[in-house]
Amino acid sequence: GTRPDSPPSQEVEQSGLLNVTRIAQGGRKLRKSWAPAWVVLAGNSLVFYREPPPPAPSAGWAPAGSRPESSVDLRGAALSHGRHLSSRRNVLHIRTVPGHEFLLQSDQESELRAWRRALRAVIERLERE
Ligand code: I3S
Numbered sequence: 001g002t003r004p005d006s007p008p009s010q011e012v013e014q015s016g017l018l019n020v021t022r023i024a025q026g027g028r029k030l031r032k033s034w035a036p037a038w039v040v041l042a043g044n045s046l047v048f049y050r051e052p053p054p055p056a057p058s059a060g061w062a063p064a065g066s067r068p069e070s071s072v073d074l075r076g077a078a079l080s081h082g083r084h085l086s087s088r089r090n091v092l093h094i095r096t097v098p099g100h101e102f103l104l105q106s107d108q109e110s111e112l113r114a115w116r117r118a119l120r121a122v123i124e125r126l127e128r129e
Helices: 109-128
Strands: 012-025 033-041 045-049 071-074 078-081 091-095 101-105
Touching: 012 109, 033 109, 078 109, 091 109, 101 109
Parallel strands: none
Antiparallel strands: 012 033, 012 101, 033 045, 045 071, 078 091, 091 101
8 A cells, every 4th residue: 555554565675674863854854863673665665663573484574563653755855875964884864855854874884785776776766757
């Protein structure tokens, strides 16, 4: 479905545990609040869960009953290095069309590089659609 509270039915492009903070909501600056989240990139959306799925082989990435905390539409989103926005290493900055902005961070450079690639691919695909 496409409702923000239902998990996307599309193929999962990338998922993993990242440190996340929102920094703006609808163009209004927010106070940073870093927290770990299970992040899923699927279809047009980036979806945030409080916790990773349980390690059951049949559970998949979003077991029944697991509700995302939030979800954003990546159509028209802008991706940039978050270097200027945080003292942390390996940061990604995402700004969505409605003016929601957040930072994704991983201590593992390769992990963040994979996310950057996957997000860029989805955003470019949406530009072509
Ligand atoms: O961009 P800032 O204000 O330097 O971000 C830091 C603050 O959010 C800080 O919390 P306080 O608002 O309680 O000072 C966080 O603990 C830091 O992690 C933030 O900076 P980094 O560089 O970690 O994104």
